[in-house]
Amino acid sequence: MSVSENLNSVRKNIPSQVTLVAVSKFHPVESIREAYDCGQRVFGESRVQELTDKVSQLPTDIEWHFIGHLQTNKVKYIVPFITMIHAIDSERLLQEIDKSAAKVNRTIDCLLQIHIAEEESKFGFSLDECREFMASGRWKQMPNIRLRGVMGMATFTENETQVRREFELLSHFFQEVKEKWFADEASFSEISMGMSDDYRIAIESGSTMVRIGSTIFGNRQY
Numbered sequence: 001m002s003v004s005e006n007l008n009s010v011r012k013n014i015p016s017q018v019t020l021v022a023v024s025k026f027h028p029v030e031s032i033r034e035a036y037d038c039g040q041r042v043f044g045e046s047r048v049q050e051l052t053d054k055v056s057q058l059p060t061d062i063e064w065h066f067i068g069h070l071q072t073n074k075v076k077y078i079v080p081f082i083t084m085i086h087a088i089d090s091e092r093l094l095q096e097i098d099k100s101a102a103k104v105n106r107t108i109d110c111l112l113q114i115h116i117a118e119e120e121s122k123f124g125f126s127l128d129e130c131r132e133f134m135a136s137g138r139w140k141q142m143p144n145i146r147l148r149g150v151m152g153m154a155t156f157t158e159n160e161t162q163v164r165r166e167f168e169l170l171s172h173f174f175q176e177v178k179e180k181w182f183a184d185e186a187s188f189s190e191i192s193m194g195m196s197d198d199y200r201i202a203i204e205s206g207s208t209m210v211r212i213g214s215t216i217f218g219n220r221q222y
């Protein structure tokens with residue numbers, strides 16, 4: 001199957017109000033261009049060097065999303081062009097993005113990464129850490145970032161019940177944060193959850209953004 005055929009079959013499974021982020025990490029610019037030629041404009045990458053290399057070779061109307069763990073010392077390389085950063089996992093990272101974005105006069109859309117999976121992971125706020133950070137109000141003093149929602153990854157398991165439970169947890173947490181801190185702000189609207197193996201469950205659980213790689217581009221060549 002070609003990239004365009006894969007892309008079209010994925011699209012059939014995604015309601016029009018859900019944003020498809022085509023995750024192109026480890027795939028060549030030719031594959032991205034093929035998806036672009038089918039009308040895809042939102043692409044996700046997770047490594048800074050790879051992303052900046054690709055950006056310079058591709059059309060400027062692509063909306064780039066950074067979906068991986070981002071180190072603070074690399075923020076400055078992507079801030080001039082990035083549309084959204086999905087995996088904000090510390091206040092320090094958010095502060096660095098704010099500072100760096102101010103220098104280039106931009107406001108960057110950011111999602112708070114929430115640790116919802118049962119399995120151990122170094123990344124993401126716990127629910128309570130995130131609640132505390134929101135209550136601190138310090139995010140209000142960062143004019144060059146815009147909090148747009150939350151992002152999470154379910155446990156890598158065949159157990160659909162567990163995956164669904166984790167996605168629903170993220171959905172409920174989004175509602176909680178929305179009601180408490182963004183009740184009057186339409187821009188806090190995104191729940192980024194769902195990858196190739198679990199995006200259907202994610203959509204049923206309220207996802208507004210799915211990040212799909214291998215189902216569109218095939219297996220990654222590491």
Ligand SMILES: *Cc1c(COP(=O)(O)O)cnc(C)c1O
Pocket residue numbers: 023025046067068194195196197211212213214215
């Ligand atoms: C790689 C990656 C994806 C895409 O994964 P697939 O299983 O290939 O769809 C989604 N989200 C994040 C954070 C990733 O790193």
